[in-house]
Amino acid sequence: MDVYVVGAGMTKFGKHPDRDAVDLAVEAVNEAIRDAGVDRRRIQAAYCGHVYGGMVLGQKVLARTGLAGIPLANVENACSSGATAIREGYLAIRAGEYDVVLAFGVEHLTTRFRGALTPGEEDLEGALGLTMPAVYAMRAVRHMTEFGTTREELAYVSVKNKRNASLNPYAQFQNPVTVEDVLNSRPIADPLRLLDCCPVSDGAAAVILASERVVGELGRSRAVRLAAASLRTGTVEVGLPSMAFEPLTRATAQDAYERAGVGPEDVDFAEVHDCFSIAEVLRVEGLGLYPVGEYPKRAARGEADIGGRLPINPSGGLLGKGHPLGATGVAQVVELVRQLRGEAGPRQIEGARVGLAHCRGGKAAGVEGAACTVLIATR
Amino acid sequence: MSETEVVSESYVPFRPGLLRFEGGRGVLVGGRCRGCGAVYFPAPEVCARCQGEDLDRVDLSGRGAVYTYTVVRQSTPEFRTPYVLVYVDFPEGVRVLGQLVGCEPEAVRVGMPVEVVFEEVAKDPQGRPVVGWRFQPAEEA
């Protein structure tokens, strides 16, 4: 049973001091329902991804959107929470259980955090002083050591994504920055600086998924096929593996490519989890979209720009669009839908037919990463 | 190689089971799988490589080499910045995170030899010293 995305919506990402998580999610859910043109009574189940939203956040959203009563599961998987929520809906439709489901993600992070996220003080490495920027700073040092990646090449990833964000009215950052701006921003964890790091954001995003059985009556012409939704957890590291490569991203991607029947060479653009400039490098190389060790140099030459050989993060990514944890994975799929429909405006990738979305998040001592998702959508 | 710091009897370990003191010297304690020989720090209940359930406690060497590092300049309120974090590779084939002390941040480099030291890292609610591990530069072997 094939699964389609028939509606997509999101709030503008950014700082929303006057609104709460439920309010943001209601806006995104209503936009997705209207975009799909679906009668609310046809939605049979819902999945809500969030990390810090508290108990039964999803049910509060249903109560305000005319959907109360249907089955709903709140899903937490760190930065992959939203993508995991979509996957739950995808699996339920594939199993033949439902024909129309809602998946959404939301976070009001500015009221929870300022500054660096950490693995949590109960985690061994968190208690030793590890922050998420420090994790990626140490990976950056290894990528620079093993492949000769330069500080300027890493900065270009932020420059590219913030430029893309300036073309996206839903993005938190609306102004481009230069390599010099990145290199002169406040140091966070050497060699990473403030503009190498994604911001703290509030926001919500939602999609409506439909089965092959009903997609015709909901409007096949604007539907995008969800060809794979793969999830993996990080394995426990044995020995002394390289920190400049991500086996977890590679394993999740291989599963998704097999299920979708496509390879990395077929991908026209990708939204990847660029929580830091170096993170985009590790994702893209782990996904097999660029050769291992070469992405920073190729990106600095413009290959990953909109209009380049293989554009990465046309939406602006986490660095430019923002990163409200639970909403991030769903917002990536919103971008896949807009690009594949040809509705992405000034950031449109001409002729895009295959888009990939990658999330990974969470850190626990001893494992390479906590949760990783790869979703592939095709036209 | 300098003497590892002597710690008084009335300490509280930073995490139970990960460090112990013998004759005034501290050691980090990991686990080694009886089935396949994989070494872990900390030791899991089941070996991730062969799924064996029998792991022996193993003392890690007092010395290793910096695999990677960063100078943390923004952190949570309980940590005073800046501080240096390093992942250290041990000869037993295991990588351990810790703070590096006794070294200017600018002087840290990949491959640098370091040794484990044990220090008070905090006070517990009763005011007793909580002892954990840190790394400091060591002489070239």
Ligand SMILES: [Zn+2]
């Ligand atoms: Zn074993």
